[in-house]
Amino acid sequence: MINAFGLLYGMPLISLDNLEDDRLEVYRNLKHTNRTRWQNTFIAESKRVVRRLVESDFEIESILVSHKRIESISDWLPADVLTFVLPHSLIEQLIGFNFHMGVMACGKRKINPLLSDFVSTTRRSTIVACRDVMDPENMGTIIRLCTAFGVDGLLLGHRSADPLSRRSLRVSMANALNLPIIQSSDFQQHLKELHERWQYDVAGTVLDDSAENLTQANRSDRLVIVFGNESEGLDQETLSLCNRQITLPMQGGTDSVNVAVAAGIFLYHLTRLV
Template identity: 30%
Template structure:
């Protein structure tokens, strides 16, 4: 069972994993140095532990202890119990969900392991917004996509904000980073996948037509600003567009992923 430790000093070094969570660069440094990620909120913390991630520690306000008592009973990691005002002072934001956990990362699987047994996967190129990455994971999981592949420059799916927005979908959806950006799509095609890229290219067809008759589909989404790179756009097997009205040519990538995943799931 977790050891409950009351902490009253915001400078206590034992709270280092939770300090200044709004500082993305600092968090990235700590992730690289300690191999950790942070989960926020009762549901997300619970889902992370149920998925088998090992806890390093917890940070909780007293009123959340009862709700997570069963979770705390499965680990010997320390649980630092602090007043909510102190939690806000340490983390740099209002911890309105009351509970945080620092968990150990696991080695990323091979691409082949993510693809094994799947029929529908998402492939993300250079999405840099953690909120969008989390939303795409959530849409994919909700609509039956069984894996996610990310280009090397995509935002971290295990960043606190991405996990929160995705409601922990990153814990249940196999994912990894692509080792070779340049030939990533041709490699998927060689493995028997049909890559369908969402793009405004002149030869793009309606998404319903692009996914018709596809067995194993790899739905490809580009970055928030300029979309897919020319290389990925040209090497995709098919190019697809979500038809628009009223002079709007595209959706935010998170919204586009939900629409495209829904259509692909019904193919």
């Protein structure tokens, strides 16, 4: 129970009845902004995602929770993190949308990992690279697929959706917190390094009947699977760095599928091959 001193089973809480506290600024007007991408922070939303953040090795700046939800999360609230408890209606004013989830948290981003952090020359390895996947839901789905199929790391072009945006993180079910992700300022150079230095096959996914048919494709021990933009696919500069091109055969007059759907099919097939 919460007592008059703002303690919940011994954990310090900060109860507020207005929105003037500067420490709430990171949560303000979230519906229309993703300012946290440039502030080295990110927002986790929902009980499940926030709990997975708490259980991860990411640092947490603060937690924001509705007074309606505080007791339901008391068993895993960290004792050393600022936890703001506000009336439900005030939180909705603060964030700018209906607060169905009841709990949010602000985490601190980590420094970009290096390629050497997830490449391997001693065991089978799969890396996914996304040139310009721009939809946050597609990004979140691809991240979840990567963890489901044992991918070692994710390489993103600089125009790709933020993997730690509120929507991407929610769709990924917080799996972005457990997958090494490089947000690259030089995507092509990283692909070139994976092939030339680390001896990975770099396979571009294309809509081209002359490319390798996925159902007949084999794989090497070290493989990078490259996916393109939702509407434009892979550009010629990126394709020139792929030593293989693989296509997904389709029927019924269908000429393409959603990039996240394609990622699931490619990963299922190529990670099962021996």
